[in-house]
Amino acid sequence: MVLFTYDVNRYTPRQMVIxxxxxxxxxxxxxxxxxxxxxxxxxxxxxxxGGTAVTIFTTDSTDTLQDTFSGYPLILPIQVxxxxxxxxxxxxxxxxxxxxxxxxxxxKYPDARIDQIGASFGQTLQQQATLALVFSFIGMxxxxxxxxxxxxxxxxxxxxxxxxxxxxxxxxxxLGIELTLPTMAALLMLIGYSVDSDILLTMRVLKRQxxxxxxxxGAFRTGIIMTTTTMVAVAAMWIVTSVGNVPVIPQISAVxxxxxxxxxxxxxxxxxxxxxxxxxxxGGK
Numbered sequence: 279m280v281l282f283t284y285d286v287n288r289y290t291p292r293q294m295v296i297x298x299x300x301x302x303x304x305x306x307x308x309x310x311x312x313x314x315x316x317x318x319x320x321x322x323x324x325x326x327x328g329g330t331a332v333t334i335f336t337t338d339s340t341d342t343l344q345d346t347f348s349g350y351p352l353i354l355p356i357q358v359x360x361x362x363x364x365x366x367x368x369x370x371x372x373x374x375x376x377x378x379x380x381x382x383x384x385x386k387y388p389d390a391r392i393d394q395i396g397a398s399f400g401q402t403l404q405q406q407a408t409l410a411l412v413f414s415f416i417g418m419x420x421x422x423x424x425x426x427x428x429x430x431x432x433x434x435x436x437x438x439x440x441x442x443x444x445x446x447x448x449x450x451x452x453l454g455i456e457l458t459l460p461t462m463a464a465l466l467m468l469i470g471y472s473v474d475s476d477i478l479l480t481m482r483v484l485k486r487q488x489x490x491x492x493x494x495x496g497a498f499r500t501g502i503i504m505t506t507t508t509m510v511a512v513a514a515m516w517i518v519t520s521v522g523n524v525p526v527i528p529q530i531s532a533v534x535x536x537x538x539x540x541x542x543x544x545x546x547x548x549x550x551x552x553x554x555x556x557x558x559x560x561g562g563k
Contacts, residue, residue: 286498286550287491291558294551298543302441305448312451318404320447323367323456324395326404329353330368330376332383334390337362346386350379359523407462414469415439422473431484434552435476438544442472445544446537455533460526464533471508471538475501475545483553490557498546505545509538 309319316322324331329351338346340356343364351369358364368379376394383390418439423432443465447457455461482497483490516531518524 286494286546289551291551291555294547294554298441298548301445301543305441305445308448308451309444318457320450320457321454322404323458323461324353324369325458326401326407328370328395328401330371330379330395331393332366332368332390334364334366334383334387335362336364336387338364340364347379347382350375357523357525359525365525403459407459411443411462411466414466415443418469418473422477425477426480426484428484430556431480431553434549434556435473435480437552438476438541438549439469439472441544441548442468442537442541445540446533449536449540450533453532453536455529458529460530461533464530464537468534468537468541471534472541472544475505475541476549478504479545479549480553483557490554494550494554498550501545502542505538505542509535512538 312321313319318326336343340358343356343366344352344354347366347368351371353367353369356364356366371379380392383392419432419436422435426432426435446465446468449455450457450461478501479494479497482500483493486493512531512535516528516535519527519531
């Protein structure tokens with residue numbers, strides 16, 4: 279029994295765009311609140327806020343490690359890898375506290391690896407990551423406008439891509455996924471993924487001959503297959519790396535999966551609705 283069906287030709291443009299626009303407004307409100315409280319749209323990890331990352335090889339349980347480092351700003355949860363590897367993260371601390379922590383680690387776990395990221399260096403990474411995201415988005419927008427040379431269809435693609443990033447970032451905040459260098463890389467990859475189906479839709483509708491309903495339906499079937507196939511691959515990557523306790527990759531795959539889910543929403547509601555309105559306004563059928 280089919281619980282949910284969606285016909286891209288069934289709804290009016292206004293009906294199609296209202297749901298994603300409401301979600302976008304909520305997402306922007308979440309990002310704005312996080313920006314006011316933390317100084318960054320998404321809660322930053324130690325890559326951007328500064329801190330200490332420690333890799334140790336021990337059979338000690340996570341509870342034991344929490345007791346051992348209770349006097350320091352240990353960030354929970356402790357990640358557990360294969361072969362008794364534990365990954366610990368500590369928030370920013372002064373020099374004396376760091377020296378005390380390093381001495382304790384070297385005493386109890388002499389094979390441990392300690393990586394410290396200063397607050398000033400984290401701020402530099404914040405600025406560089408922000409510039410990378412902004413320039414990537416601007417570059418994508420320029421390519422889209424050059425490709426279509428029509429304001430409304432090009433703006434629809436850019437708006438959908440922006441909504442994908444904003445909604446994904448808001449979901450990261452709600453789910454507690456921190457903004458780190460790996461998750462920032464996932465957001466950058468998402469820009470490319472998000473415009474793929476949008477360009478497919480716009481090209482099919484504007485460049486091909488035929489009835490609007492047929493072109494929308496054909497683009498929808500092709501785009502859904504493309505996106506769902508990618509989502510299945512990303513979900514499999516998340517499951518395998520999570521079960522195997524592989525660091526970093528589960529966060530990247532989670533962000534990509536969330537972003538692709540929002541991409542389906544924005545492509546086949548927001549972008550399709552705007553394109554449908556644009557063609558109908560010009561007298562197309």
